[in-house]
Amino acid sequence: MSTNPHHRRHRLADRSSGHSGFGDRVRQIPSLFVRANPFLDAVWAAADEGACMTTGCTECGTLDFRRMLATIDGVPAESPLNAEATRLARAEHAPDAPGALATALAAVDFDILRLAPRWYDALDIALFHLRDRAELRFVIEAWVRRESVPTRILDLVLFRHARYAFPDERLADLWIERCLDAACESMDEGLVESLILSCPERVGADPRAYRVAMEAAARSACVRAIVRRLGDSPDGPKRNHWGDCA
Numbered sequence: 600m601s602t603n604p605h606h607r608r609h610r611l612a613d614r615s616s617g618h619s620g621f622g623d624r625v626r627q628i629p630s631l632f633v634r635a636n637p638f639l640d641a642v643w644a645a646a647d648e649g650a651c652m653t654t655g656c657t658e659c660g661t662l663d664f665r666r667m668l669a670t671i672d673g674v675p676a677e678s679p680l681n682a683e684a685t686r687l688a689r690a691e692h693a694p695d696a697p698g699a700l701a702t703a704l705a706a707v708d709f710d711i712l713r714l715a716p717r718w719y720d721a722l723d724i725a726l727f728h729l730r731d732r733a734e735l736r737f738v739i740e741a742w743v744r745r746e747s748v749p750t751r752i753l754d755l756v757l758f759r760h761a762r763y764a765f766p767d768e769r770l771a772d773l774w775i776e777r778c779l780d781a782a783c784e785s786m787d788e789g790l791v792e793s794l795i796l797s798c799p800e801r802v803g804a805d806p807r808a809y810r811v812a813m814e815a816a817a818r819s820a821c822v823r824a825i826v827r828r829l830g831d832s833p834d835g836p837k838r839n840h841w842g843d844c845a
């Protein structure tokens with residue numbers, strides 16, 4: 600994940616969120632699969648209705664989309680949009696089981712998800728929504744066991760949640776481990792960058808990941824700047840640790 604969220608959001612949005620008619624073309628294709636998953640259904644409905652999907656929007660707080668997410672969990676339209684309302688709505692059914700939204704996300708097909716317009720922003724909003732309701736664990740527990748997780752989703756969960764030990768320390772640790780493996784395999788610069796920013800000590804302690812980080816730094820001025828800044832930061836690795844790339 601980039602240190603400049605706007606730059607990254609726009610660049611990636613252009614590529615994958617259907618701004619150039621791509622979304623219209625695939626709109627019909629996954630409809631059956633989409634309808635089978637209430638989260639995907641909400642993502643497409645939000646696109647159709649033009650709901651704001653800007654994470655952390657200071658004007659509307661992505662209210663319309665979050666209302667759609669709450670509706671999946673059975674929160675009545677007149678209820679406030681807070682964690683307590685979700686808890687009340689769910690208490691009528693099975694309070695200890697994951698709610699419908701968490702279940703839908705845990706089971707979501709990443710390939711079909713990535714056909715949806717603004718899927719990345721939608722996922723970002725939904726994961727925070729679940730975290731506020733202490734249900735992020737159900738989703739990450741399911742995802743971390745999957746055979747393959749797209750790099751951008753690894754990156755998103757790492758940067759927003761796992762680095763801060765969400766949903767819990769054990770799962771955050773497993774997630775970081777997966778990210779280290781994926782970074783070594785794919786050499787994806789965005790992921791390498793996120794790892795260096797999120798958990799420099801883990802990168803430094805893993806010889807493969809350390810090598811990949813150094814290689815990324817040699818290729819990318821952006822990664823190089825981060826590595827250099829970490830070297831100067833009291834929280835980051837000591838300068839001599841990262842010295843060969845500064």
Ligand SMILES: [Zn+2]
Pocket residue numbers: 651652653656657658659660661
């Ligand atoms: Zn907004």
